Amino acid sequence: MLMRQLARLLHNLAALLLVAACSAVDVAAPNAPTVPPSLGDAVNTARAFLEAWTKGDFNTMYGLLSPRSLVISREAFTAAYQQAEQTLNLFGENAKRFRILDDQTQRQGNTAIIRYDMTFKSRFLGEFTDSGRTMRLLLTDRGWRVAWSTMDIFEGLAGGAQLVLERTPPLRGNIYDRNGKIIAQDDVPNYAVRLLTRQYPTGSPDACFRALAETFRLYIGDFEQYRPFTGQDFGFTVGTLFQSDYEALRPSLDRVCLLQYVPQRTRFYYGGNIAAQTVGFVTPLQADQQAAFPNLAPGALVGQFGVERAWQEQLSGESGAELLIRTADGVTVRTIHRKPPVRGQDVHLSLDRELQLKAEQAIAAAYNEANWAPLRNGAAQARLVTGAAAVVLDVKTGDVLALASFPSAHPDAWRIGTTWDAAEVIGRYFAQRAVVNHATEELYALGSVMKIVSTAAAADSGAFRMTETRFCNGTLKSPDDGRILTDWIYLEPNRDPNYHGEINLHQALTSSCDIYFWLVGEKLNSLNPSLLKQYANKLGLGVPTGIDSLVDLEGVIPDPDWTRANEGRAWGVGDSLNVVIGQGNVKVTVLQAARMTAAIANGEVLPNLTLVKKVGYPGQPPTYVAPEREAQPLGLKPEVIEGVRLGMCEVISDTKLGTASWVFAGWDHARVKVCGKTGTVQSGTLYPHGWFVAYAGLPNQTPDIAIAVLVLYSREGSETGAPIARRIIEAYYGLPYAPFPRYWADPYEVLPTPGLSGGQ
Known part of the structure; x- marks a missing residue:
């Protein structure tokens, strides 16, 4: 309402003021001085008026108006300028400045015409100049005064017209x-x-x-x-x-x-x-x-x-x-x-x-x-909101090739x-956590995939030799509290608990033998309870990945200091038994798991990850290029790297011990070599999370890709993540897709929960 009243007032005033501006006789003093002020004096008055405008001194400006121009009140005059400046959205120092065009000023009797340019600095228009503006001054008994109208704000602003700023959205970059x-x-x-x-x-x-x-x-x-x-x-x-x-x-x-x-x-x-x-x-x-x-x-x-x-x-x-x-x-x-x-x-x-x-x-x-898919969306039997994530990295460069959630x-x-x-669809997206990136924005226990780190820590620290054997029979008396701990294989239907038998360290990784790794955890704990954390961090777990543009969670690999600070208790052997198989308070992202796998694949460095390669305008030099960063050396003994790789490769190729060998049945290893590790994580429900990590490449060459897959509230990693990873690897190399496991069509059977076990 106030704006409409102001517009009507300005409309009425404009007509009067235009007349005033065009008729010097009407406003000139009847007893004008016999020696009138000079054109230079008129220029000085105009300069004073414009300088006051640049300072926002509307009172001084109003005091320089001709008598007839005073038909507008001081308040309305000030409001007219303030509204114009608000429309312009002026900002910064020297938001308004002027330049009088001395060679274009002229006097016509008791009227002076001053030409000038006015420059504005607008937040939306940038800096621009309104050139060739005209100010008329009249000679009065008080000297030169401005014959003002709303067109002194901007030419054409009369007759009820309004100053309008229209903004145009830009075309967004590709x-x-x-x-x-x-x-x-x-x-x-x-x-x-x-x-x-x-x-x-x-x-x-x-x-x-x-x-x-x-x-x-x-x-x-x-x-x-x-x-x-x-x-x-x-x-x-x-x-x-x-x-x-x-x-x-x-x-x-x-x-x-x-x-x-x-x-x-x-x-x-x-x-x-x-x-x-x-x-x-x-x-x-x-x-x-x-x-x-x-x-x-x-x-x-x-x-x-x-x-x-x-x-x-x-x-x-x-x-x-x-x-x-x-x-x-x-x-x-x-x-x-x-x-x-x-x-x-x-x-x-x-x-x-x-x-x-x-x-x-x-x-x-x-x-x-x-x-296991019907468990999604809070099905009646589970009330779980599940999902999955897959990450594919370039082993040589750390480039993120795919990141699916x-x-x-x-x-x-x-x-x-x-x-x-x-409203309904967005509500469902949030209920399903569909806007959450499961690969980078959530932390999960790593399960038996952690045994990659545990194997490296055991061998590199000298606590175990790769050839050192232990008997894996499915049960172990806990060194912490005397409980009987059960390996996943002990609870496997129709499977002999002694199936694994006498195995060495790399075979323990291949078979995912919890018994062996509990012994590893006990020994490492006696040497240094923080060893597992140190090696996990060295391999990129429990530390930020450094990925650009995305949430980058740190995660947790617990040790005595963390346990004391976060749980207020002392560390025990049982904590190491949990960490060594990736359970308990171990928390990592899928992206971290993929980065660890890439490090094992290249054998030398923990790769720096890159998502955004460059930014810029088409046809011009880029304004941003992903920086070259020196990758952190792994510092693992070559024989340790080879032992870990052997254990992972036999996960795929060893038809007796390999936990994913059945998933890769019929795989042409002479064409593309795949090495991996399965993992199953207790979720606090009857439905575990399934992990699978792998690297793949041409035989006898540095691998090309590292991959990590996590399927929430599903089944063992060999049954869930591994078939998905196989299909992604087939897609990368342009291989025919193998069918998914036939038993996926069978009724879902709940898995038994092993004591402290990370599963296979």
């Missing part, structure tokens, strides 16, 4: 993979795919649900929420398709589903939502976020999560702006200044787009075939004008 392939791009035509439930071409929703789950890398069980709507006229957005995918997939989808394809233009992510928790996604700038991003126009895109958030400033570019004078009915009278938007910088990642997509597909496919979220759910049922 995100590319390591091969220059698009991962994210602005303003891309695509289709929102909506499932219409009134009918199914095959008569049943099952085939449709399976096709959609496969297409969009979703868990088929999530589609059960749509089954009750069968035969009813409802629609639900389930994904998005790029133009080429739409053309390729629509015929097969339409055979089993009734779908609506809604054309739209959005920031589009390859595959719809590739690497959503790692790449992140964007949402339009909300009103309550404006203070946090003052340089962005309303509606500009703001990064949420991952790379989009970490590199928001570079990706976002600079909003454009136009300073206009516009009439009440929307007619633009004048464009004072236009600052075009500046496109954002592009970000180039280490990710391999195709491998990333195939890793996500492998996890989703496993969930849609495995008997399941389930995932779709960026379109947050978009203004989205076709998704936003």
Whole structure:
């Protein structure tokens, strides 16, 4: 209301003041001095007026107005300038400055015309100059005075017109993979795919649900929420398709589903939502976020999560702006200044787009075939929200090639004008922890994968020789409290507890014999209770990975100092027995496990990890390049590295002792050599977490990739993580996919829980 009243007042005043400005006779003093002041005096008055403006001294400015101009009150005069400056959003020192054009000033009787330039420093427009402005002064009995009108603020600001600043969001920078392939791009035509439930071409929703789950890398069980709507006229957005995918997939989808394809233009992510928790996604700038991003126009895109958030400033570019004078009915009278938007910088990642997509597909496919998948989404028998993660690293460089987290979220759910049922879908995403990166933002016990560290610590410290044997028979009397500890194999149905028999240290790693490693833990504890922590840290566990752009948790490898500080108690032998098999308070990220595996694979250094390779504008030198960092030497004896590698390789190849040999049955080791380690972690429920880590490469060469997979609330790592890892390795090398285990179709059987055991 106040603004409208001010506009009407200025409209009425403008008419009067324009007349005043054009008629010197009306306002000149009747008894003007016989020797009038000079044109130089008029220039000095104009300079005083403008200097007062630059200082925000509106009282001095008002005192220099001609008598007829005083029809405007001091308050309204001040408000007119303050409103203009607020619209301009001036900032910094010298936000306003002027230059009088002396060669263009002139006098016409009792009127002086002063030409000048006015320069403004606007937060949104940058610095700009309004050139060739005109100020009229009249000779009065008080000397030269300014014949003021609202057009002295800006030419054209009269007759009820208003000063308007319009801001234009910039085009956000692209995100590319390591091969220059698009991962994210602005303003891309695509289709929102909506499932219409009134009918199914095959008569049943099952085939449709399976096709959609496969297409969009979703868990088929999530589609059960749509089954009750069968035969009813409802629609639900389930994904998005790029133009080429739409053309390729629509015929097969339409055979089993009734779908609506809604054309739209959005920031589009390859595959719809590739690497959503790692790449992140964007949402339009909300009103309550404006203070946090003052340089962005309303509606500009703001990064949420991952790379989009970490590199928001570079990706976002600079909003454009136009300073206009516009009439009440929307007619633009004048464009004072236009600052075009500046496109954002592009970000180039280490990710391999195709491998990333195939890793996500492998996890989703496993969930849609495995008997442990129904545990997801808080199923009645478990009430657990589960998920999975997979990380693939380049062994030689530390580049992150793939980082998949399941389930995932779709960026379109947050978009203004989205076709998704936003509140319901976003609520489900948070309930499922789909916005959490399971690979970097959560900590888990490592289970028997920790035995890689334990083997290295035992051999490198001299506590054990690689050839030193122990008898693994499934039980051990605890040196801590005398309890009988049971190995996982002791509880294995139809398995002889003496199956492992007499084995050496590397065979203990291959067979994942808890008995042997409890003996290792006891011996290391007697030498130095912190040895396991020291070797774990050396191999990248319990320390930040140094990854850029993502949450990087430190994790925990407990030792006496940690136990005293965090649990207020003394360390015992039992603590070492837990740590040596990766249980108890051991907490690491999936990314740390992959980095440890890469270190064993290269045998020399703990690699520095890289996600963002470079940032910059197309065709220009980059503004950021990932720094070269000297990798930390492992400092392990070569024979220790070889012993650990042998134990891991025989996990895959030793058909008696290898815990994952059955998963890799039929593998062509002469073509691609794979070495790994399984792990199973007690979760506090009947459903353990399954781990698998591995490295792979051509025979007799430095391995190419290291991989870590974690499947939450599932089964043993050999039964869950290993089949997924095999498929990802097959994808990397372009090998045919082996089918997932046949028993995944059988009813789920709860595993027995071994005493203190990390499982296989």
